Amino acid sequence: MEKKWEAMSPDEKQEAQFQKLLTPKDPQGNDVKFQSPGAEAAYKASVTRIKDAVQLKRIPDRVPLTLLPSMFPFLNAGMTVQEAMYDYDKCAAAFRKFILEFKPDMHIGAAQAGPGKFYEILDYKLYKWPGHGVAPQHSYQCLEDEYMKAEEYDLLITDPSFYFTNFYLPRVFGALGGFTMLPPLTGILEIYGVAFNFIPYALPPVQNTFKALFEAGAEALKWATAMGMLNGELTSLGFPNILGGFTKAPFDTIGDTLRGTKGIIMDMYRQPAKLLKALEAITPIMINMGLGAAQHTGNPLIFMPLHKGADGFLSDEQFKKFYWPTFKAVLIGLIEGGCTPFPALEGHWGSRLKVIQDIPRGKTMWMVDQTDMVEAKETLGSNACLIGNVSSSMLKLGTPEDVKNYVKKLIDTAGKGGGFIMGNGAFFDEAKPENIRAMVDFTKEYGVYK
Amino acid sequence: MSGELVKFLSDLKEHEALQFVESALSEGVDPGTLLEDARQGMNIVGKRFAEEEYFIPDLIFSGEILKGIVKMLEPHLKKTKEHKPMGKVVIGTVAGDIHDIGKDLVVFMLDVSGFDVLDLGIDVPAQKFVGAIKDSGSKVVGLSGFLTLAFDSMKETIDAIKQAGLRNDVKIMIGGGQIDEQVRGYTGADAYGRDAMAAVNLAKGWIGG
Ligand code: B12
Numbered sequence: 001m002e003k004k005w006e007a008m009s010p011d012e013k014q015e016a017q018f019q020k021l022l023t024p025k026d027p028q029g030n031d032v033k034f035q036s037p038g039a040e041a042a043y044k045a046s047v048t049r050i051k052d053a054v055q056l057k058r059i060p061d062r063v064p065l066t067l068l069p070s071m072f073p074f075l076n077a078g079m080t081v082q083e084a085m086y087d088y089d090k091c092a093a094a095f096r097k098f099i100l101e102f103k104p105d106m107h108i109g110a111a112q113a114g115p116g117k118f119y120e121i122l123d124y125k126l127y128k129w130p131g132h133g134v135a136p137q138h139s140y141q142c143l144e145d146e147y148m149k150a151e152e153y154d155l156l157i158t159d160p161s162f163y164f165t166n167f168y169l170p171r172v173f174g175a176l177g178g179f180t181m182l183p184p185l186t187g188i189l190e191i192y193g194v195a196f197n198f199i200p201y202a203l204p205p206v207q208n209t210f211k212a213l214f215e216a217g218a219e220a221l222k223w224a225t226a227m228g229m230l231n232g233e234l235t236s237l238g239f240p241n242i243l244g245g246f247t248k249a250p251f252d253t254i255g256d257t258l259r260g261t262k263g264i265i266m267d268m269y270r271q272p273a274k275l276l277k278a279l280e281a282i283t284p285i286m287i288n289m290g291l292g293a294a295q296h297t298g299n300p301l302i303f304m305p306l307h308k309g310a311d312g313f314l315s316d317e318q319f320k321k322f323y324w325p326t327f328k329a330v331l332i333g334l335i336e337g338g339c340t341p342f343p344a345l346e347g348h349w350g351s352r353l354k355v356i357q358d359i360p361r362g363k364t365m366w367m368v369d370q371t372d373m374v375e376a377k378e379t380l381g382s383n384a385c386l387i388g389n390v391s392s393s394m395l396k397l398g399t400p401e402d403v404k405n406y407v408k409k410l411i412d413t414a415g416k417g418g419g420f421i422m423g424n425g426a427f428f429d430e431a432k433p434e435n436i437r438a439m440v441d442f443t444k445e446y447g448v449y450k
Numbered sequence: 451m452s453g454e455l456v457k458f459l460s461d462l463k464e465h466e467a468l469q470f471v472e473s474a475l476s477e478g479v480d481p482g483t484l485l486e487d488a489r490q491g492m493n494i495v496g497k498r499f500a501e502e503e504y505f506i507p508d509l510i511f512s513g514e515i516l517k518g519i520v521k522m523l524e525p526h527l528k529k530t531k532e533h534k535p536m537g538k539v540v541i542g543t544v545a546g547d548i549h550d551i552g553k554d555l556v557v558f559m560l561d562v563s564g565f566d567v568l569d570l571g572i573d574v575p576a577q578k579f580v581g582a583i584k585d586s587g588s589k590v591v592g593l594s595g596f597l598t599l600a601f602d603s604m605k606e607t608i609d610a611i612k613q614a615g616l617r618n619d620v621k622i623m624i625g626g627g628q629i630d631e632q633v634r635g636y637t638g639a640d641a642y643g644r645d646a647m648a649a650v651n652l653a654k655g656w657i658g659g
Contacts, residue, residue, distance in 0.1 A: 139597065143548070262514075265510045268507060314506075318505070397601070428598060429598045
C-alpha cells in the first residue's frame with residue numbers, strides 16, 4: 001500500500017487486486033477465518049491458479065476449473081426454479097451443496113435465480129418468470145420490446161440518468177410510474193425556487209412509487225444478505241467467488257433491453273449517427289458501472305455477457321463500426337481502473353477473433369461458448385485467458401466418456417502453455433451430474449501441468 | 451415490369467423504394483406488378499444472405515422495407531390467395547420457450563424462398579403441432595428452441611407426432627441457440643439446421659422438388 005492507487009500502472013493495479021483476493025476479508029473488514037488450514041490452502045491455491053491463467057506470465061500448477069451454471073444447482077437439488085427464486089435460504093443451500101459436491105476453483109455465486117418477491121413488488125415487466133408466465137421448473141425469459149422508442153435518442157444522449165428514471169424504468173417496472181412525474185435533479189441549484197423541485201414528492205403516484213421502492217429495497221437486502229452469507233461461508237470453506245460485478249458492451253446495452261434486437265438494427269440503417277453518439281454517451285457509464293462494482297465488492301473480475309456482436313448478427317463492417325470501438329473502450333477503461341474484464345462470447349464468434357484479440361495482454365478472461373477453441377486459442381488466446389467450452393448439449397445428452405474425451409482435447413489444445421480455465425460454454429440449466437463429475441475429476445487429474 | 455424496385459429493395463434503399471412505389475401507384479402502375487417486383491427483390495436479399503454477403507440485420511431491415519411497401523399496396527390489391535409454389539411448412543418455438551427472433555428469421559427465409567409457412571408462434575404445445583400437421587397436410591415441420599429446456603420439449607413434440615401416427619408423413623427439422631447434432635439424435639428429428647438458410651435448404655431437399 002506504499003504507492004497511491006491513482007499513481008499505479010494497470011499492471012500494478014491488477015497485481016494489487018489479486019493480492020486482495022488472496023487475502024479475503026469479511027464484511028466487517030477483518031480477515032476471513034477459514035474453517036480449516038486445508039480450506040485456506042485450497043482457497044489460495046485456486047486464486048493463484050486463476051491469477052496465473054489470467055496474467056499469462058506463469059503456467060499454473062494445473063488447469064483451473066470453473067463451473068458457471070444457470071439454474072442447474074437448484075434443479076439438481078430437486079427444487080424448482082420458482083422455489084429458488086422465492087426461498088433464498090433454500091437457494092443458498094442448493095448452491096452450497098453444488099459447490100461442495102464439485103469443488104471448482106472459482107464460482108460466481110448464486111445470484112442468477114434472483115429474488116422473485118422483489119420482481120413482484122416492482123411489477124417487473126421485462127421478464128416472465130416462474131409463476132408469472134413461465135412454468136415453475138423453467139428459467140425466467142426476457143420479453144424483448146422497444147422499451148426505448150426510436151425517437152428518444154436525443155433524450156438518452158443528453159441525460160442518460162434522467163432518461164432512465166423518467167422514461168425507461170417506468171416502462172419496465174409497473175410500480176415505478178411515479179418516476180415520470182419527477183423533475184431532473186440537476187435543476188436543484190440555489191435557494192431561489194429550490195422548493196419547486198420537490199412538489200412532485202407530495203403527489204400520490206410518486207409517493208406510491210417510493211413506498212414500493214422501500215419495500216423492494218428491503219426485499220433486495222434480505223436476498224443479498226442470504227447471498228452474501230453464502231459467499232462468506234464458501235470462502236471460509238476454501239471456494240473463491242471471483243465475481244466483482246457486471247457491465248455490458250454499449251451496443252448490447254442499447255440492443256438488448258432498450259431498443260431490442262430489431263430496434264437497434266433499424267437504427268443502424270435509419271439513424272446511424274444518433275446510435276453512434278448514444279453508444280459513446282453510455283461508454284463511460286458502462287466503465288464506471290464495472291469500476292464501481294469492483295470497488296464495492298473488493299473484487300476485480302467484471303463479467304460482460306456479449307450478445308449482438310456474435311457471428312451473423314452484424315456484418316464485419318458493422319461490427320467494426322458499431323460494436324467494437326465502444327466495447328474496446330469499456331475493456332480498456334476497466335483495465336486501466338485495475339479490473340479484469342470477464343467477457344462471455346455467447347454463441348459463435350469465430351469471425352471476430354482477429355479483431356477482438358487486439359487488447360492488452362494478460363488482463364482479461366473470456367468465456368467461450370460455441371466458437372472453435374483451437375481457433376480461439378491461436379488468436380485471442382495469445383493475449384488472453386480463455387474459459388470453456390464444454391457444451392450444454394454434451395452436458396445434458398452426452399456420456400461421461402464423451403465429456404472426458406472432449407475435456408482431454410481441450411486440455412491438449414487450449415490448455416497448452418497455460419492461459420486456460422476449464423469450464424462450460426453456456427450457462428446451463430440441465431445436465432447429467434455424472435457428466436459434471438467427469439469434467440471435474442478428469443480436469444483435476446489430467447490437467448496437472450508437468 | 452421495373453427492375454428499379456427490385457434493385458432498391460435488394461440494395462436496402464428504404465427511402466427510394468417507398469418513394470418509387472408511391473409515384474408508381476399515382477402513375478397507375480398495376481399494384482400486382484409492384485408486389486411481384488418486391489418479391490423478386492426479397493429473393494435477391496435471401497440469396498445474398500445465403501452467400502454471406504448479407505447478415506441478420508440486412509434480413510430484418512429488408513423485412514421492414516417490405517412491410518412498408520405492402521402497407522402502401524394493400525388498399526389497391528384484390529384479395530387473392532398468393533400462390534406459393536414450394537409446399538407447406540409448419541413451424542413454431544416449442545413449449546416453455548418464448549423466443550422468436552431466430553424462428554422469425556427462419557419463417558422469413560422460408561417465405562421469401564416460396565414456401566407456404568404456417569407459423570404457430572412461441573411456447574407451442576406439442577398437440578398444437580399435431581393439430582396443425584393434420585389440418586394443413588404439411589410435410590415439413592420446423593421446431594425452434596433457444597434454451598436447454600427446449601431439448602425435452604422438442605422430444606415431447608416429436609413423440610406426440612409419432613403417437614398421432616403422423617411421424618412417417620413428415621420430415622422434422624430443429625434449430626436455435628443451443629441445438630446441435632447431438633440434440634437432434636436425442637429428440638429423434640430428421641435434421642438439425644444451424645441457421646435460417648439451412649432451414650431453407652433442408653425444406654427444399656425434402657419437398658422443394
Ligand atoms: C441476445 C441474448 C439475450 C438477450 C435477449 C434475448 C431474448 N430475446 O430473449 C437477453 C440479454 C435479454 C438475454 C437474457 C438471458 N439469457 Co441470453 N442470450 C442471448 C444470445 C446472445 C443471442 C440469442 C439470439 O437472439 N440469437 C439470435 C437468433 C437469430 O439466433 P437463433 O435463435 O439461434 O436462431 C438462428 C439459428 O439458431 C437458426 N434457427 C432458429 N430456429 C430454428 C429452427 C429450425 C427448424 C432451423 C433449421 C434453424 C433454426 O436460424 C436462426 C437464424 O440464423 C444467446 C447466445 C447466442 N449467441 O446464441 C444467449 C443465451 C440464449 N442466453 C442465455 C441465458 C442463460 C440467458 C439468461 C438466463 C441470463 C441470465 N442469467 O439472466 C437471460 C434470460 C433468458 C432469456 N433469454 O430470456 C443462454 C441460454 C443457455 C441455456 N440455459 O439454455 C445463452 C445460450 C447464452 C450462453 N452462452 O449461455 N439473452
